Amino acid sequence: MKNIVYKALVVEEAEENVFTKRVKDTELDTLPAGDVIVRVKYSSLNYKDALSASGNRGVTREYPHTPGIDAAGTVIESSVHGLTEGQPVVVSGYDLGMNTPGGFGQYIRVPAGWVMKLPPGLNMKESMIFGTAGFTAGMSVDRISDAVRPEDGEIVVTGATGGVGSIAIAILSKMGYAVVGVSGKEDANAFLTKLGAREIISRKIFAERSGRPLLKARWAGVVDTAGGEILAAAITSTRPLGLVTCCGNVASPELPLTVFPFILRGVTLAGIDSQNCPMALRKRIWKRLAAEWKIAALDEIYREVTLAALPDEIEKMLKGQQKGRVIVNLDL
Ligand SMILES: NC(=O)c1ccc[n+]([C@@H]2O[C@H](COP(=O)([O-])OP(=O)(O)OC[C@H]3O[C@@H](n4cnc5c(N)ncnc54)[C@H](OP(=O)(O)O)[C@@H]3O)[C@@H](O)[C@H]2O)c1
Numbered sequence: 415m416k417n418i419v420y421k422a423l424v425v426e427e428a429e430e431n432v433f434t435k436r437v438k439d440t441e442l443d444t445l446p447a448g449d450v451i452v453r454v455k456y457s458s459l460n461y462k463d464a465l466s467a468s469g470n471r472g473v474t475r476e477y478p479h480t481p482g483i484d485a486a487g488t489v490i491e492s493s494v495h496g497l498t499e500g501q502p503v504v505v506s507g508y509d510l511g512m513n514t515p516g517g518f519g520q521y522i523r524v525p526a527g528w529v530m531k532l533p534p535g536l537n538m539k540e541s542m543i544f545g546t547a548g549f550t551a552g553m554s555v556d557r558i559s560d561a562v563r564p565e566d567g568e569i570v571v572t573g574a575t576g577g578v579g580s581i582a583i584a585i586l587s588k589m590g591y592a593v594v595g596v597s598g599k600e601d602a603n604a605f606l607t608k609l610g611a612r613e614i615i616s617r618k619i620f621a622e623r624s625g626r627p628l629l630k631a632r633w634a635g636v637v638d639t640a641g642g643e644i645l646a647a648a649i650t651s652t653r654p655l656g657l658v659t660c661c662g663n664v665a666s667p668e669l670p671l672t673v674f675p676f677i678l679r680g681v682t683l684a685g686i687d688s689q690n691c692p693m694a695l696r697k698r699i700w701k702r703l704a705a706e707w708k709i710a711a712l713d714e715i716y717r718e719v720t721l722a723a724l725p726d727e728i729e730k731m732l733k734g735q736q737k738g739r740v741i742v743n744l745d746l
């Protein structure tokens with residue numbers, strides 16, 4: 415294929431540990447080798463992108479780099495059977511946007527094993543409103559619904575107004591669960607109530623446990639995105655045989671706990687890793703997101719921005735100020 419010049423958000427290390435982000439002309443020939451070239455139409459902003467864009471070496475080792483762990487677009491060239499030119503696809507997770515140029519560029523070139531056909535029931539834009547955050551919410555709900563029925567009790571969701579949290583609340587409430595949100599935002603109530611939360615607890619109050627190893631048991635299930643004292647408080651107040659999913663660390667990667675919730679209440683802690691989710695499970699979760707988990711509020715939980723607007727959105731995300739999802743239209 416002949417070389418193409420396209421727009422991408424490029425993060426550069428201007429001097430040691432000082433990172434700049436700007437939209438630059440980039441050449442297709444600079445993309446790594448791969449089986450499939452995709453013209454990206456939409457991407458979305460996830461917490462990991464904000465880390466990559468600010469020089470977090472645990473996410474991205476080398477700069478200059480184009481982040482974007484999510485991409486939806488059209489195949490323009492493919493060397494593999496089953497993925498033909500014009501096929502709408504979703505690429506998310508694996509190494510996309512981490513150490514492989516990602517969806518914050520108009521083109522990506524990736525291994526065929528990372529590419530999933532756009533699930534019937536979702537258009538490209540909807541697939542990115544869900545994006546990795548929605549997919550992770552789906553993986554968390556999948557684990558909870560295997561272990562806990564709506565009649566077993568309440569489910570609490572932390573980081574409630576964030577991407578994972580807001581979508582988890584909407585899906586769980588659609589499934590008939592009684593959902594409680596934990597949020598640090600004072601103006602979260604209207605947004606979360608509309609998604610289906612029946613109560614909102616302030617983050618500060620929720621995390622207060624004065625070092626006690628067990629709190630009064632309340633939750634049948636937990637979707638945690640925060641880690642640290644918040645996850646510890648959630649686990650220590652989970653009911654016997656309840657299930658807690660753990661996907662994030664916006665508060666802290668530490669987990670200050672004793673073993674008592676596990677050995678005295680039989681609580682299960684389930685880790686969620688969307689990045690390396692095997693393709694068969696990935697397709698099963700996306701199929702549900704496109705059907706019974708397709709939330710009514712999908713159109714109300716996102717803002718659509720340009721590549722040029724991303725640096726400001728990234729700063730907001732790092733400060734914990736985003737509500738719902740930010741999607742990127744690569745054609746604007
Ligand atoms: N394991 C995986 O596969 C996977 C996949 C996707 C995301 N994640 C992780 O999940 C987490 C959430 O991702 P996201 O995309 O939902 O991010 P997000 O949209 O930025 O949402 C994070 C939310 O967490 C809350 N928060 C922010 N700072 C906090 C703090 N210091 N302490 C407690 N809560 C805080 C805020 O909600 P409130 O103001 O409502 O509290 C914020 O909106 C991140 O750690 C991300 O890396 C993991």
